Amino acid sequence: MLYPVVWRDDRVALIDQTRLPRELTQVEIRRSDDMAMAIKTMIVRGAPAIGIAAAYGMYLGAREIDTRDRTAFLERLEAIGQMLRETRPTAVNLFWAIERMLKVARTTPGTVEQVRQTLLETAQRINAEDLETCRAIGKHGLEALPQQPEKVRLLTHCNAGALATAGYGTALGVVRSAYLAGRLERLYADETRPRLQGAKLTTWECLYDGIPVTVITDSMAAHCMQQGMIDAVVVGADRIAANGDTANKIGTYSLALVAKAHNLPFFVAAPKSTIDLSLNDGSQIPIEERDAEEIYQIGETRVVPKGAEFYNPAFDVTPANLITAIITEQGAIAPADLQRQLTPSSPKSS
Structure with missing residues (x-):
């Protein structure tokens, strides 16, 4: 690990x-x-x-x-x-x-x-x-996955694995649990532009652990769903508002929209400490903007002409109505039930 x-x-x-x-x-x-x-x-x-x-x-x-x-x-x-x-x-x-x-x-x-x-x-x-x-999230996530087909094909975005946690991972913790239970056919990993955490980190983690993985660009997700290649989407989160709106790596919102269009379950896997009950909804989540260099160059090579302007938000917010369930260490919770089901032991409510 x-x-x-x-x-x-x-x-x-x-x-x-x-x-x-x-x-x-x-x-x-x-x-x-x-x-x-x-x-x-x-x-x-x-x-x-x-x-x-x-x-x-x-x-x-x-x-x-x-x-x-x-x-x-x-x-x-x-x-x-x-x-x-x-x-x-x-x-x-x-x-x-x-x-x-x-x-x-x-x-x-x-x-x-x-x-x-x-x-x-x-x-x-x-x-x-x-x-x-993370291990508890993996267990509950495995239970929440579609029962058919017997071996599922999952899609993830960015890196919510061992590298993003103490170990094992949140979204990739669900993937790991499915793999260890013999229920994973393949993971599809979005590249996750502009920093390419999916291509660089998620793929590396999967190869490290022997998990079958295929890299796709962010713009290929809708096509893969249309072709019947994906059974469910599992992503992580950086902050979840009280109503279930979820901030995650930029590109997550568009992924949720295309999952909804193709009638595929869209899961968010995160610890209860990621849920911020002080925020009523996602409009109150601060969105980090990062340096334009992440967009206009790859490595040391500039790929965009000088003179262009740039907008580089690191996160977007997925509305709760696009999320099937939020998988925490307490179980898979529908966004509408988030506040009611959080126990007093939650770090945000204690």
Whole structure:
């Protein structure tokens, strides 16, 4: 199993996802500002993995604060949290993890050193909990898949696999569970332009684990559905509003529309920590815009003439009425039932 975020001795080891699929290397992070840069530059990416990385970033920051005064310590820790919040505005797991770490810092009794130790333990707990959550999502997702045909052909977008989580994955966790249960015939992976996370990361993960995968461009999805090549769509999420509207990698909304047109189930797989009950609907989800360089060049090669203007939103919002079910660690939930079925143990309602 791949583990993109690992605590090792006195530092965090991150799989450098900007170097995949060319090479599998790790970046060692010892400082909070380095963690912020790793999140911003997408060395670590995927909403759950970003949350885990941010939790460790908070501990690294706490370790850097040179004071025994609790009030001063908390003030400086708040500033570190704000620095980390500013790295990626859409992924709610980032904000959830930072707030959980700050709450621990505020409520833990004892000395500053005791608070630091509790922060490390909390970050490690967030990491371990996410791995358990992903396995539960995979189990519930397998149960939610169409019963016919016996072996299903699934389509996914971007990368919501082990690389985007503590391990195992959300959308790819469902795929993995189907594969291990003998129910997967093939996964079709959208390239996911402009950063090509589907082509680079999802395909690499599948080949790493022996899962049969076929890469298609984003514009081929409707054709593949029309030809009867797809049985269901499974994607991840970066933030889900209270009504079930879901922000995910740009291109997800159009995929949901064509799935609806072809009467195919469209599943969103995400942990409950991705559900933001403070937002009534998807119109309130902040959408990150990234550098135009991601569009006008591939690698070091410019492919668009100079002088053109660019618009590069990293995410779009899929309305709840296009989503068959949201698969969480609690089960497959219809978007209309999301608020009612979330238990008090949910991080967003506790």
